[in-house]
Amino acid sequence: MTDDTHLTNPRNPLAGRVAVVTGASRGIGRAAALALAAAGAHIVAVARTQGALEELDDAIRAAGSSATLVPLDLTDYDAIDRLGAGLHERWKRLDIVVGNAGILGNLTPLGHVTPKTWTQVMDINVTANWRLIRSLDPLLRMSDAGRAIFVTSGAAQKCKAYWGPYSVSKAALDALVRTYAAETETTSVRAMLLNPGPLRTDMRRAAMPGEDPETLKTPEDLAPHIVRMACPDWNQTGKIYDFPNDRVLTPRMAD
Numbered sequence: 001m002t003d004d005t006h007l008t009n010p011r012n013p014l015a016g017r018v019a020v021v022t023g024a025s026r027g028i029g030r031a032a033a034l035a036l037a038a039a040g041a042h043i044v045a046v047a048r049t050q051g052a053l054e055e056l057d058d059a060i061r062a063a064g065s066s067a068t069l070v071p072l073d074l075t076d077y078d079a080i081d082r083l084g085a086g087l088h089e090r091w092k093r094l095d096i097v098v099g100n101a102g103i104l105g106n107l108t109p110l111g112h113v114t115p116k117t118w119t120q121v122m123d124i125n126v127t128a129n130w131r132l133i134r135s136l137d138p139l140l141r142m143s144d145a146g147r148a149i150f151v152t153s154g155a156a157q158k159c160k161a162y163w164g165p166y167s168v169s170k171a172a173l174d175a176l177v178r179t180y181a182a183e184t185e186t187t188s189v190r191a192m193l194l195n196p197g198p199l200r201t202d203m204r205r206a207a208m209p210g211e212d213p214e215t216l217k218t219p220e221d222l223a224p225h226i227v228r229m230a231c232p233d234w235n236q237t238g239k240i241y242d243f244p245n246d247r248v249l250t251p252r253m254a255d
Contacts, residue, residue, distance in 0.1 A: 014095075014231065029098070031222065042066050048071065050071045053070075075128065080132060087136070087139055095145065156171040204216065
């Protein structure tokens with residue numbers, strides 16, 4: 001019997017592939033999970049809320065695909081290690097990871113940020129993604145085309161007043177993923193950053209309460225581009241896909 005799990009089907013380009021999506025219960029994560037599932041992937045959906053994960057599972061099954069639900073707080077780093085061990089036991093590999101989960105923190109002057117808020121933002125936006133890479137890297141290398149996609153933000157470069165913890169955390173995430181891309185450059189793994197820009201999400205609503213959400217694109221508009229980067233024929237790595245301008249950017253590097 002031949003193993004056809006990695007053969008590309010134009011209608012289901014991710015058929016037979018396994019994808020981990022964090023923050024999968026809503027917003028960008030939910031849209032990504034549904035789009036990846038529609039493209040044929042089995043979704044390992046990670047989020048804190050069991051009920052929302054079950055609703056996602058219903059939607060994925062209704063679309064004819066399948067999911068494994070993982071209720072998990074990403075600050076439970078031992079649980080991230082157990083996730084990697086479970087994936088290895090079941091599939092012996094991982095084809096796709098979408099590191100989407102993130103928090104905004106408070107918009108306030110740096111001097112007013114509490115240590116608790118600073119730690120929470122760094123724990124979720126930076127350390128949890130490092131722990132994901134640490135746990136899942138061996139599995140991505142076992143895939144014929146491992147794809148790692150992490151959601152960043154223009155805030156990493158703009159450094160606007162009052163956005164300190166979030167901006168700092170996304171800048172650190174950018175460095176983390178670019179380092180991982182450099183370390184896997186000669187392998188079959190490709191690691192990308194994704195800047196979604198302003199989207200109609202709960203986080204955006206919290207940051208910009210006076211904004212008309214109907215003027216914004218939706219996570220569903222973004223999702224097909226996540227699928228594109230998750231496909232085996234995506235070859236770029238260590239770069240940023242900028243959704244507002246629909247182009248891949250090479251981060252500026254100083255000597």
